[in-house]
Amino acid sequence: MRSKVVLRRLFRNKQARYGISALVLLILLAYVGPFIGPYDWTDKDFLAFMSAPGSDHWWGTGAIGQDMYAVTLRGMQKSIVIGLLVALIATGLAAIVGSFAGYFGGWVDKVLMWGVDLLLVLPSFLIIAIISPRLKGGSWLWFVVLLAAFSWMITSRVVRSMTLSLREREYVLAAAYMGIPRWKIIFRHIVPNLSSLLIIDATLNVSLAIIGEAALSFFGFGVQPPDVSLGTLIAEGSRNATGYPWLFVFPAGLLVLLVLSINLIGDGLRDALDPGSNS
Amino acid sequence: MSILEVRDLTVTFPGGIEAVRGVSYDVDRGEVLGIVGESGSGKSVTSLAVMGLLPPGAVVSGSAKLHGRELLGMDEDEQIKVRGKSISMIFQDPLSAFTPVYSIGDQIAEAVRVHQKMGKDKAAKRAVELLDLVGIPNPDLRAKSFPHEFSGGMRQRAMIAMAIANDPDLLICDEPTTALDVTIQAQVLEVLMTAQRETGAGIVMITHDLGVIAGMADRVLVMYAGRPVEQGPVDDIYYRPRMPYTMGLLASIPRVDGEEGPLVPIEGSPPSPAALPPGCPFAPRCPMKVDMCDDEEPPLTAFGAGRHVACIRSHEIEHKGLTGADVFPVPVIPPSDVVRVPRAERATVLELDDMIRHYPLMKGAVFKRRVGTVFAVDGISFDIAEGETLALVGESGCGKTTTLQQIMQLQPPQGGRVVVLGKDSAKLDKSERKGLRGDLQIVFQDPMAALDPRMPVGDIIAEPLRAHGRKDASARVAELLELVGLAPEHAERYPNQFSGGQRQRIGIARALALEPKLLVLDEPVSALDVSIQAGVINLLEELKNRLGLSYLFVAHDLAVVRHLADRVAVMYLGRIAEIGTVENVYDHPAHPYTQALLSAIPLPDPERERTRKRILLEGDLPSPADPPSGCRFRTRCPKFAVLSEAERRRCVDEEPSVARLANVVDHGAACHYAEEVEVITASDNQEEE
Known part of the structure; x- marks a missing residue:
């Protein structure tokens, strides 16, 4: 019944409706858009270097004559997947580890928190730098796993401390006295009550992952040229942002739209899950 | 001036x-x-x-x-x-x-x-x-x-x-x-x-x-x-209330000197200050409402000497001499079939035998060492027969909650035995324990905290059903909601859309979902307003009679206990001080602590209250980590103070255990010098006489 009620509340929420339609449009643009454009993302137009947007190249061209429309959409395909996956994995991991450590306590708590602290003190950038050469040639999904693996620890500590106080609530006790297994109590009673925090964390993670991926790509890990992502495009375009704004504005604008629509969905979901809101 | x-x-x-x-x-x-x-x-x-x-x-x-x-x-x-x-x-x-x-x-x-x-x-x-x-x-x-x-x-x-x-x-x-x-x-x-x-x-x-x-x-x-809505000298308000709300309020309070039987509830709940009804704000709940009540809010008008009443029918009430019990409908609660069988022949649903629960007192941040023991529950025994309500009363820190938790956990106790429906909690395996949970349910004190705020009410009530593998949950949920006086459409709402009394009803519905035989009630009405409280108490009474339940009722409010319980056990510092039927314990308390407790409860009766004799206890509850030797109550006991030196020795050296009092069937007190005294109605005047 809860999922039905939450879904209904979600679709009744204006913000969420806008967010969902914006995200659907963006995904359509990323995957259908390239078929409409006149150029492929690998095509190079040697007659037009750094040309401004026009009827031929809708969003202009880059330094070696790539069509920015095709390239940006190609980058966005990757970035949407990376952003959403990293956010889901990182926040999910944070929720699971934090709530299990907080609810079970004892040695489970000790071991899990020891692991969290270890990951926190290790310089994640270094680890990724060491591991990524070994993953060369492997799927870029590995890269998603790596990014996610280093961005959940602080949230999981927050989740753990909130769980410690939720654990003492009478409704959790009531569930235990009903004979419900402990892992079910965590997923049914503890995680939903942390949802406000988790949703905010997840929406932040989406944009952090897209930007963070660009930083890593810059150092030669992650998405490698000639392949592109929104992050690499923004990093490149930002150098010439004043002289050739179209190199920067289109990828950056799409990133903003993407993050905005995810934020709207997040806010709507939070309201739908929170019975205190009057939507 | x-x-x-x-x-x-x-x-x-x-x-x-x-x-x-x-x-x-x-x-x-x-x-x-x-x-x-x-x-x-x-x-x-x-x-x-x-x-x-x-x-x-x-x-x-x-x-x-x-x-x-x-x-x-x-x-x-x-x-x-x-x-x-x-x-x-x-x-x-x-x-x-x-x-x-x-x-x-x-x-x-x-x-x-x-x-x-x-x-x-x-x-x-x-x-x-x-x-x-x-x-x-x-x-x-x-x-x-x-x-x-x-x-x-x-x-x-x-x-x-x-x-x-x-x-x-x-x-x-x-x-x-x-x-x-x-x-x-x-x-x-x-x-x-x-x-x-x-x-x-x-x-x-x-x-x-x-x-x-x-x-x-x-x-x-x-x-x-x-x-x-009403203002005046205390005696007028208490003995001659002229506004239906005051009348209902006075009729709805459970009284420690009152008799058993249903209380008079005021239906509904107070209006939200953001959405007041037109006319008299009490009209929607008022049994004396006439159409004129909705027209305008009655002003507070002078009524006799020094009194003010805001009700258009106050003169009529005065004239007819109406009281709360006349005006408000008194619910009829069907009697229970189970209690016709004598207690000794009924099955025992819960038995505690010398149960002990101690907590270690630890000190130190890195190397924890044990510095003492908290004797939270230190050997208590009682039993509950089918269809019976046993109330466990005592002040905070006496071990009521620990006892409850120990029973609910269904784990082997540190000492003694807990037997639920004939099964010893120390000898249960996992599946037996889960099965037994269906027969043993709990209603918590704070209805706000006991319901998951993020779950629709339907899911909350269905949770125990699903946990025990029942598939047809939704029909049963509707049935349960009706049983506790709510509408089945309420299933899709969240708990925060309900008032305190309604939330407690949801908690009761959840506890009843699996048709338990024993319900543990942890202060179920202490967080509710008086007018709401009466309705919930009546509901509990009715459910008990209709479904043949047994209750273990934990409370600190002795007036509520008098209305709901058949037997009562008074706890002090982890031990039982006195146990027996409600009539015996309330009318002839034998333990000095019970006497003090009963005499400390204020009565909603100004005249009696003014002349009443109080047994005031000295000081506070001693720490359960360091209880006094011998009788635990002796440090505050008014009786100990008047004993002779030789008699006191026994209190200091020897811990009294609950002994059955002579010539009554069901009444025992843990006092070496137990003596029955009437305290609820005792007044200063009587003593002088």
Whole structure:
């Protein structure tokens, strides 16, 4: 019944409706858009270097004559997947580890928190730098796993401390006295009550992952040229942002739209899950 | 000459919420004015407005004059001179009313020095005097203690000391004893009366407890939905209420001297201040409602000598001499079939045999070492027969909750035995334990905390069903909602859309989902307002009779226990002090602790309350980590104090166990010198006779 009620509340929420339609449009643009454009993302137009947007190249061209429309959409395909996956994995991991450590306590708590602290003190950038050469040639999904693996620890500590106080609530006790297994109590009673925090964390993670991926790509890990992502495009375009704004504005604008629509969905979901809101 | 004159006071909060809508009252010197009302009736907001302590954004209008000086709209500097000097306030929660980082003595001395030119030494000395006045032992030493080192009752005494530090003209007490146990409440009320005698101040006593008001107040103001609905001398209000709300309120309180049988509930719940009904705000719940009630809100009009009533039918009530029981429908609760069988022939659903629960007391951050033991529950035995309600009563810290948890966990106890429905909890395997959970359910105290706020009510009630593999949950959920008096459509709402009483009904529905045989009720009505409480108590009674349930009922309110329970066990410091049928224990208590407990409960009956003899206990509950040797109650026992030296030896050396009293079937007390005394109705006059 809860999922039905939450879904209904979600679709009744204006913000969420806008967010969902914006995200659907963006995904359509990323995957259908390239078929409409006149150029492929690998095509190079040697007659037009750094040309401004026009009827031929809708969003202009880059330094070696790539069509920015095709390239940006190609980058966005990757970035949407990376952003959403990293956010889901990182926040999910944070929720699971934090709530299990907080609810079970004892040695489970000790071991899990020891692991969290270890990951926190290790310089994640270094680890990724060491591991990524070994993953060369492997799927870029590995890269998603790596990014996610280093961005959940602080949230999981927050989740753990909130769980410690939720654990003492009478409704959790009531569930235990009903004979419900402990892992079910965590997923049914503890995680939903942390949802406000988790949703905010997840929406932040989406944009952090897209930007963070660009930083890593810059150092030669992650998405490698000639392949592109929104992050690499923004990093490149930002150098010439004043002289050739179209190199920067289109990828950056799409990133903003993407993050905005995810934020709207997040806010709507939070309201739908929170019975205190009057939507 | 009145000290405080309040006229047409209104308070509006942002969003158009009218919390107080026209309150007028006077307080004379040496007079106690009681303000009663349910939560949300605006009684606290009224006095905060007088003190100028409302949050910014609240709009106050009307007038409040102290000695003829207008308090409302006074600038902050002037207000500070009045606060704490001419008007003092005593708050409900004494822990949050003190700053934890300063000693109690310093804080009282500070209150003195703010308003009087006085040296530090002199102020400190005055603080010690004040602490002595409110009856704190070793005041010169205790003045150096910090708030957390004081018990709840001592903190409230210190709060009173601070409030009277500057000889105020007016004391405003906002639920001063609500957070305290009954025996401590009796002590604190006594201190409050002493303080009033010393200062001659007028007192405004705000409370929801009609018993407390009956004993203290000279005049009473009853508030409902932000307005006074009845005002007058205490005897008139209690014996001749002329407004249906007051009548219903008085009829709905369970009384410790009352008889068994259904209580008179007021249907519905108070209106939200944001959405008041047209006309009389009480009309939707009023059994005497006529069409005219919806036309306009009846004004508070003079009615006889010194009385005011806001009801268009008050003269009719006067004329016909109606009482709450005449006006409000008394529910009929079907009798139980089970109780016709004698108790000895019924099955035992729960048996505790010398159960023990101790907690280690640890110290140290890195290397924990055991420094002592908390004897939370130290060997208690009782049993519950089918269809019976056993109440476990006692003050906070006596081990009630620990006992409950031990039973609910269904784990082997540290010592003794817990037998639920004939199965020993120490010998259960996993599947048996889960199966047994279906027969043993719990209803919690705080209906807000006991329901997952993020779950629709339907899911909450269906949870135990699904946990035990029932598929057809939704039909059963609708059935359960109807059983507890809610509509099946409510299943899709969240708990926060319900009032406190409705939420408790949802909690009860969840507990009943699996058709348990034994229901554990952990203070199920103590968080509810009086008028709502009666409805829930009746529901519990009805369900018990209809479904043949047995209850283990944990409570600190002995009046509620009298109505609901068949048998009662009184706990003190982890042991049972007295056990027996309700009639035996209430009418002829044999243990000095039970006697003190019963005599400390205020009766909603002003005349009786005035002449009643109280057994006041000295001091606080000893720490369960260091209980006294022999009889645990001897340090506070009024009987121990009058025993001879030789008799006392036995109390010190030998721990009494529950012994059956002669010539009664079901009554036992753990006292070497048990003697039955009547205390509820005992009065000073009787003694003189």
